[in-house]
Amino acid sequence: MHSGFDRLCGYVQQQMGMQATNDNIYIFMNKPRNQVKLLCWEGDGFSIYHKRLEKGCFEMPEETDDKKHINITSQQLQLILQGISLKSVHKRKRYQHFEQKCE
Numbered sequence: 001m002h003s004g005f006d007r008l009c010g011y012v013q014q015q016m017g018m019q020a021t022n023d024n025i026y027i028f029m030n031k032p033r034n035q036v037k038l039l040c041w042e043g044d045g046f047s048i049y050h051k052r053l054e055k056g057c058f059e060m061p062e063e064t065d066d067k068k069h070i071n072i073t074s075q076q077l078q079l080i081l082q083g084i085s086l087k088s089v090h091k092r093k094r095y096q097h098f099e100q101k102c103e
Contacts, residue, residue, distance in 0.1 A: 001035045003028070005046050008039045016069050020046070027077070033057035036081070051081065059085055 003011070008028065012020040020026065026039040034057050038049040059080055061072050072080075079086060 001028075001030050001037065001050075003037070005039075005048065008037065008048070009046070012039065018069075025074075025077070027072075029058060029060065033060065038077075056083065058083075059087075061086060 008026065009020040011028070012018050012026050016026075018024070020039065021041045023041075028037045028039070029035065034053045036051050036058055040047050040049070061070050061076065061080075063070060076086060079089060
């Protein structure tokens with residue numbers, strides 16, 4: 001958790017094979033999962049959000065086959081930061097509009 005902007009950007013590019021200056025937020029947790037850092041590109045520079053829990057730990061979402069990264073939604077991130085278990089959350093069915101591409 002001592003990593004700063006440059007080292008976190010290096011992890012994103014070298015370990016994940018992604019570009020740190022896109023619209024994603026990159027989440028880093030320590031092994032005990034009581035600290036989290038979020039790396040975010042804001043168009044003109046990076047910002048880091050760092051949170052340390054005094055008690056308890058953050059929940060890790062279920063891993064996928066690709067161990068390099070896990071994709072989560074902004075809603076899931078908010079729940080994780082608030083200490084709400086993703087396993088106990090049930091989302092009700094809602095309408096979703098999907099645009100069809102014209103060829």
